[in-house]
Amino acid sequence: MTEQACKLVNALTPGHDGTRVVATPPVGRRAEVVRDLLARPDYKPQVGEAAADGMVALAESLRIVFAAAAVGDLDTAATTVNVLLREMGSVPQLDRARGGGWALHFHGREPDLVVGWGAGIAAGLALAIGSDLAGRLGLCQADPCDRVFVDTSKNAGRRFCSTRCQSRMKAAAHRARQK
Numbered sequence: 001m002t003e004q005a006c007k008l009v010n011a012l013t014p015g016h017d018g019t020r021v022v023a024t025p026p027v028g029r030r031a032e033v034v035r036d037l038l039a040r041p042d043y044k045p046q047v048g049e050a051a052a053d054g055m056v057a058l059a060e061s062l063r064i065v066f067a068a069a070a071v072g073d074l075d076t077a078a079t080t081v082n083v084l085l086r087e088m089g090s091v092p093q094l095d096r097a098r099g100g101g102w103a104l105h106f107h108g109r110e111p112d113l114v115v116g117w118g119a120g121i122a123a124g125l126a127l128a129i130g131s132d133l134a135g136r137l138g139l140c141q142a143d144p145c146d147r148v149f150v151d152t153s154k155n156a157g158r159r160f161c162s163t164r165c166q167s168r169m170k171a172a173a174h175r176a177r178q179k
């Protein structure tokens, strides 16, 4: 779920992706962008304009969580996640897993796209922040980029959103050394 959180933040909140300016998808195109983001081969959600706006608002809250956690401000990250958990009414539930057995999912207070996704994502972030995985929520350090990521590296030393940003910073550092 933290991976989905990254996807939403990176596609729906304004800022920079590398050196490219990112704008929130304009009203009228939002629903399509959100639908493509969430779709999987076995899951094609119906996304209306209101739901798309709700997803943009959710992504803005999620960005606050990532940005705070990335600088070690876990108080802000935790408070923001707590608000989301309450808003979405996240409830743990065991659902039949596809391959047999049971899987733990978090459901929202009502069968609504934003609430459902928000409930699952907020619970995923709560589990990360409440464990030693808090430091795994990151914000790209390749100025001006501000895309977010989950650090799944062994040594938890990831600093950039992508290999593209990493190479750009490496090249910049190299140029700086040569001066």
Ligand SMILES: [Zn+2]
Pocket (backbone or CB within 6 Å): 017, 018, 140, 141, 142, 145, 146, 147, 160, 161, 162, 165
């Ligand atoms: Zn980046």
